[in-house]
Every structure is written in structure tokens, then in C-alpha cells.
Amino acid sequence: xxxxxxxxxxxxxxxxxxxxxxxxxxxxxxxxxxxxxxxxxxxxxxxxxxxxxxxxxxxxxxxxxxxxxxxxxxxxxxxxxxxxxxxxxxxxxxxxxxxxxxxxxxxxxxxxxxxxxxxxxxxxxxxxxxxxxxxxxxxxxxxxxxxxxxxxxxxxxxxxxxxxxxxxxxxxxxxxxxxxxxxx
Numbered sequence: 001x002x003x004x005x006x007x008x009x010x011x012x013x014x015x016x017x018x019x020x021x022x023x024x025x026x027x028x029x030x031x032x033x034x035x036x037x038x039x040x041x042x043x044x045x046x047x048x049x050x051x052x053x054x055x056x057x058x059x060x061x062x063x064x065x066x067x068x069x070x071x072x073x074x075x076x077x078x079x080x081x082x083x084x085x086x087x088x089x090x091x092x093x094x095x096x097x098x099x100x101x102x103x104x105x106x107x108x109x110x111x112x113x114x115x116x117x118x119x120x121x122x123x124x125x126x127x128x129x130x131x132x133x134x135x136x137x138x139x140x141x142x143x144x145x146x147x148x149x150x151x152x153x154x155x156x157x158x159x160x161x162x163x164x165x166x167x168x169x170x171x172x173x174x175x176x177x178x179x180x181x182x183x184x
Contacts, residue, residue: 007098013043016092023085025058031087032060036080039089040064045097048078054180058084059091065132066097071107072132075100075141104133107143109163116145119166120159124149134160134170142169158183 005014027035033050040048048064049072055061059081066076077100081091113129120126128148136142144160151157156174161167172183 012094012098013092014095014098016089018088018090020083020090022058022083022090025084027082027084027087029055029060029084032082032084033062035082035087035089036060036062036064039080039092040078045078052181052183054182055084056179060084060180061091066101068104069107070131071104071143072130072146073101073104074132075135100135104141104143107131107133109143109145111145111161111163111166113145115166116147116161119161119168120147120149123152124157124159131163132160136169144169 001019003017003019006012007014033053037050045064047067049067051063051065051072051074053060053062061079061081064078064080066073075096077096079091079093080089082088083090109131116129117126126147126149130146131144132146133141133143142160143163145163147159147161149157149159156176158172158174159168160170162169175182175184
């Protein structure tokens with residue numbers, strides 16, 4: 001029931017799938033999140049940031065992105081799935097990380113953080129601001145401010161403003177419920 005792939009270059013674990021039957025939930029969300037973080041640390045990935053997670057049945061899948069100098073690098077994505085019956089890691093996918101991870105230069109914004117309010121809709125209120133790298137068309141990337149916002153209707157919205165040009169690059173709506181967070 002176990003499938004693994006190891007990279008030819010470097011011998012890195014690329015993915016792991018344990019297709020065993022998952023039983024009744026007996027391990028908490030928090031314990032599963034900690035198990036996933038321990039697993040990544042044991043694999044030598046200490047500079048990963050938990051972004052979002054989703055629970056499907058009794059399986060919790062956590063997305064992690066690499067960080068560099070407090071900048072979240074979303075192209076460098078890893079996914080870890082933990083069975084909520086035992087707390088065991090049963091799926092792991094590092095292909096996004098292994099394909100895209102690199103040291104990025106010039107992660108200093110030229111747009112002042114104080115000017116971001118004027119670059120978004122007045123119907124949004126900024127809750128949190130951070131820096132990130134997002135994937136764009138093809139193999140290119142964009143260095144952005146990630147603005148976590150709330151709309152007048154109470155929707156959670158992510159707005160990505162280019163940290164070099166001030167242009168809006170992307171807008172995502174977050175769907176948050178008891179099973180985790182999805183982006184739309």
C-alpha cells in the first residue's frame with residue numbers, strides 16, 4: 001500500500017502515498033498539525049511555513065511554503081497529509097518545492113507598505129500584511145505584498161500587490177469552515 005518516489009538527482013523524497021484504509025478519527029487537528037511539522041523537520045526542512053489546510057474525511061492535508069528572510073515563497077510548496085486515526089503521515093508531496101526552490105535575490109520592496117491602502121478597493125479592510133513570492137504565468141514569479149483583508153460582507157480576501165510596481169497581481173477569496181481553508 002506504499003508508493004514512494006525518490007529524485008534521481010540528490011536522492012530526495014519526492015512523494016509518498018500510503019493508501020491504507022483510514023479509520024475513525026481519534027487524533028486532534030492540532031496533534032496532526034504538529035505531527036506534520038515534526039515530519040518536515042525530520043526531513044531537514046526547517047524553514048517551512050504552514051499556510052492552509054483541509055480536512056477531507058479523516059485525512060488532514062497541510063500546505064507548507066518555504067520562507068526566506070520572512071518572505072513566504074509560495075512556488076516552493078509542500079503538502080503533508082496526516083491520518084486522523086493514528087496521527088501518521090500517509091501522504092507527502094514535495095514536487096513543487098523540489099522543482100522551484102532556490103535562493104531568491106532582491107527581496108526588498110520598492111513600494112512603501114503605507115501606500116497599500118490606496119491600491120486596493122475601499123470595500124476592503126486590511127487585517128494583516130506580509131511579503132511573499134507568488135507563481136505567475138509560465139515559470140516566472142512575482143514579489144508581492146500579501147494583504148489579508150475583510151470585505152464589507154465579512155468575506156476573507158487575499159490581495160497580492162506587486163512590491164516593485166504597486167500593480168495588483170492576484171485576488172483570492174478564502175473559504176474558511178470547520179474543515180479548513182480553501183482559496184477560490
